[in-house]
Amino acid sequence: xxxxxxxxxxxxxxxxxxxxxxxxxxxxxxxxxxxxxxxxxxxxxxxxxxxxxxxxxxxxxxxxxxxxxxxxxxxxxxxxxxxxxxxxxxxxxxxxxxxxxxxxxxxxxxxxxxxxxxxxxxxxxxxxxxxxxxxxxxxxxxxxxxxxxxxxxxxxxxxxxxxxxxxxxxxxxxxxxxxxxxxxxxxxxxxxxxxxxxxxxxxxxxxxxxxxxxxxxxxxxxxxxxxxxxxxxxxxxxxxxxxxxxxxxxxxxxxxxxx
Amino acid sequence: xxxxxxxxxxxxxxxxxxxxxxxxxxxxxxxxxxxxxxxxxxxxxxxxxxxxxxxxxxxxxxxxxxxxxxxxxxxxxxxxxxxxx
Numbered sequence: 001x002x003x004x005x006x007x008x009x010x011x012x013x014x015x016x017x018x019x020x021x022x023x024x025x026x027x028x029x030x031x032x033x034x035x036x037x038x039x040x041x042x043x044x045x046x047x048x049x050x051x052x053x054x055x056x057x058x059x060x061x062x063x064x065x066x067x068x069x070x071x072x073x074x075x076x077x078x079x080x081x082x083x084x085x086x087x088x089x090x091x092x093x094x095x096x097x098x099x100x101x102x103x104x105x106x107x108x109x110x111x112x113x114x115x116x117x118x119x120x121x122x123x124x125x126x127x128x129x130x131x132x133x134x135x136x137x138x139x140x141x142x143x144x145x146x147x148x149x150x151x152x153x154x155x156x157x158x159x160x161x162x163x164x165x166x167x168x169x170x171x172x173x174x175x176x177x178x179x180x181x182x183x184x185x186x187x188x189x190x191x192x193x194x195x196x197x198x199x200x201x202x203x204x205x206x207x208x209x210x211x212x213x214x215x216x217x218x219x220x221x222x223x224x225x226x227x228x229x230x231x232x233x234x235x236x237x238x239x240x241x242x243x244x245x246x247x248x249x250x251x252x253x254x255x256x257x258x259x
Numbered sequence: 260x261x262x263x264x265x266x267x268x269x270x271x272x273x274x275x276x277x278x279x280x281x282x283x284x285x286x287x288x289x290x291x292x293x294x295x296x297x298x299x300x301x302x303x304x305x306x307x308x309x310x311x312x313x314x315x316x317x318x319x320x321x322x323x324x325x326x327x328x329x330x331x332x333x334x335x336x337x338x339x340x341x342x343x344x
Contacts (some may be wrong), residue, residue, distance in 0.1 A: 139274055242275070
């Protein structure tokens with residue numbers, strides 16, 4: 001059998017439970033372990049490593065659903081969505097959507113939203129930092145160029161709009177004494193939250209935004225021009241820019257049309 | 260307020276915030292130095308020693324691997340050597 005086919009059949013056995021017996025035909029029985037058990041060692045090893053990784057990626061989700069439930073969900077996820085890249089940091093996207101399909105969580109979608117937040121943190125952390133533009137240069141532009149300006153959030157920015165207070169729930173599960181941390185019992189699960197996550201140098205920021213800041217950043221993310229921002233936010237606009245720049249929520253600007 | 264006035268006010272706010280950010284960043288920027296010989300495997304800062312990027316140091320306390328430290332710290336650490344440049 002060509003090596004490539006052998007490798008593909010072994011991979012099938014690792015990530016598809018029903019292929020274990022087929023792959024076992026390729027392996028000899030030795031000692032007290034039959035061929036299926038010997039292939040199973042590889043399956044368990046790969047699943048074990050990926051389960052450990054998913055647990056480290058989604059620690060709050062793990063606490064919320066419990067080790068047993070998380071383990072079952074993770075094993076099914078690993079079979080349905082095995083790694084496709086050699087970079088482990090790229091693995092785990094889509095786990096929230098996998099959880100969203102599970103009947104047991106249909107009435108607990110806030111847990112799925114917390115899982116989405118945990119992936120957003122991971123994705124933001126693994127985004128390359130970029131230098132900020134020099135905003136003092138804006139005054140050198142013509143009035144026409146200023147009206148057509150578009151602004152940019154950090155490349156790592158993740159804007160989440162959730163029906164549940166995901167930032168508060170996440171904080172409640174941290175051991176560090178954050179200033180705005182509430183105990184889980186104090187949190188009203190019906191409160192929607194808008195959350196911004198982004199990386200600045202070696203620091204990951206996670207902020208619960210007020211309605212105005214969230215609407216402003218959403219408009220910026222949607223490539224609204226300065227003129228459109230002025231229409232939408234009127235007298236609030238200078239204040240919104242001040243807050244955004246002081247908190248490093250904006251990193252650049254352009255006068256060119258989006259592609 | 261007309262759009263033009265709003266944009267002018269917004270640009271003033273941006274200019275002030277940007278100038279403030281630059282001043283703050285300059286105030287806060289500490290003097291640093293590269294310190295070699297004290298780095299744990301996988302915890303080095305930047306490209307050196309035949310590899311291209313941070314976190315690639317293969318063994319502890321390699322004299323060719325460095326991390327950035329506040330100036331004056333390196334000489335206080337056993338095995339630490341300041342890297343020039």
